[in-house]
Amino acid sequence: xxxxxxxxxxxxxxxxxxxxxxxxxxxxxxxxxxxxxxxxxxxxxxxxxxxxxxxxxxxxxxxxxxxxxxxxxxxxxxxxxxxxxxxxxxxxxxxxxxxxxxxxxxxxxxxxxxxxxxxxxxxxxxxxxxxxxxxx
Numbered sequence: 065x066x067x068x069x070x071x072x073x074x075x076x077x078x079x080x081x082x083x084x085x086x087x088x089x090x091x092x093x094x095x096x097x098x099x100x101x102x103x104x105x106x107x108x109x110x111x112x113x114x115x116x117x118x119x120x121x122x123x124x125x126x127x128x129x130x131x132x133x134x135x136x137x138x139x140x141x142x143x144x145x146x147x148x149x150x151x152x153x154x155x156x157x158x159x160x161x162x163x164x165x166x167x168x169x170x171x172x173x174x175x176x177x178x179x180x181x182x183x184x185x186x187x188x189x190x191x192x193x194x195x196x197x198x199x200x
Contacts, residue, residue: 070133074199078132078192079125085191086121089184101177129192136196145197152193153186160185 090098099105132152136143143151161182168178 070130070137071196071199074196075126075129075133077199078195079122079129081191081195082125082129082188083122085187086184089187094180094183097176098180101174101180125188128189129196132189132192132196145194145200148197149190149193152189152196156186156189160189 099109132155136148136151164181164185165178167173168181
């Protein structure tokens with residue numbers, strides 16, 4: 065398996081799906097609670113370099129999507145769409161949630177922030193798994 069022998073359209077669409085989940089999750093669904101949990105106001109958030117923030121976040125989404133695509137193509141080429149979704153969810157639950165949980169414990173972040181962010185990452189990876197599953 066070549067490092068770049070993956071479905072690039074699926075990678076971009078899956079990254080966009082994860083990115084869209086973030087816009088919904090940290091917007092109308094959990095935006096106010098998240099701002100309270102991190103101690104930021106709308107004005108403070110708006111004063112950030114949005115190009116760098118959104119550009120960087122999308123670049124990370126592409127990296128995560130490419131990693132999933134490469135994993136699916138390399139090790140599980142014949143897996144069903146459902147198994148891809150479950151695997152992507154498992155990546156979020158088994159790798160990402162414990163990583164942020166450990167960081168939040170040591171940095172003494174609130175449980176509310178942990179559950180907001182953990183919920184996002186589970187939805188993010190699940191959405192990407194759905195897209196990769198649909199693209200076969």
